Amino acid sequence: EAQVTQNPRYLITVTGKKLTVTCSQNMNHEYMSWYRQDPGLGLRQIYYSMNVEVTDKGDVPEGYKVSRKEKRNFPLILESPSPNQTSLYFCASSVTPGLAFAYEQYFGPGTRLTVT
Amino acid sequence: DAKTTQPTSMDCAEGRAANLPCNHSTISGNEYVYWYRQIHSQGPQYIIHGLKNNETNEMASLIITEDRKSSTLILPHATLRDTAVYYCIVRALSNFGNEKLTFGTGTRLTIIP
Secondary structure, three states: OOOEEEEOOEEEEOOOOOEEEEEEEOOOOOEEEEEEEEOOOEEEEEEEEEEOOEEEEOOOOOOOEEOOOOOOEOOEEEOOOOHHHOEEEEEEEEOOOOOOOOOOOEEOOOEEEEEO | OOOOEOOOEEEEEOOOOEEEEEEOOOOOOOEEEEEEEEOOOOOOEEEEEEOOOOEEOOOOEEEEOOOOOEEEEEEOOOOHHHOEEEEEEEEEOOOOOOOOOOOOOOEEEEEEO
């Protein structure tokens, strides 16, 4: 089954304690992306990756890091989490950008993070 | 990406067709209309997309007006599981760029038993 998985699904942590949220897709997609969703602000893109070792900032990258060492994985790293990073996080993936046809993006189930 | 306008909320009786409108009067010739939905705090789910012609898949139908300035998503036989926020997104092919989706406020569809 084609899917994007995220772990953990729920996490409560304290300020400053480094954490990683994993994202994995089994569709051999080149493009992957992270969003956060907050009430009243909708989904905002954090980082994206066009392919292995190719990453770039989205709209709200401050306080986050990513890496893309393998095509299937795109972890989101919070090196020193703060309460304003409490949010619902989604990973997404899709086929090669720029193809001459439109396509869908697949989203993971979400990770609810609380930083106290 | 062109701006879209959707009603804030809608109700539909279970078993009836749900028709969700979207206005995109500034759409460009190379921009597609996409529909996604988000069931309470789950990941957004792709429904359908189209450019000019009407489209149908196992989930829904998409009707795009001839001038392409508006469209309607039709869920033919709504069930309680279709209760969700529905997002209409207009965007062009990225030309090897960022595939960011810009989600607006969407329409909160409630299916009434």
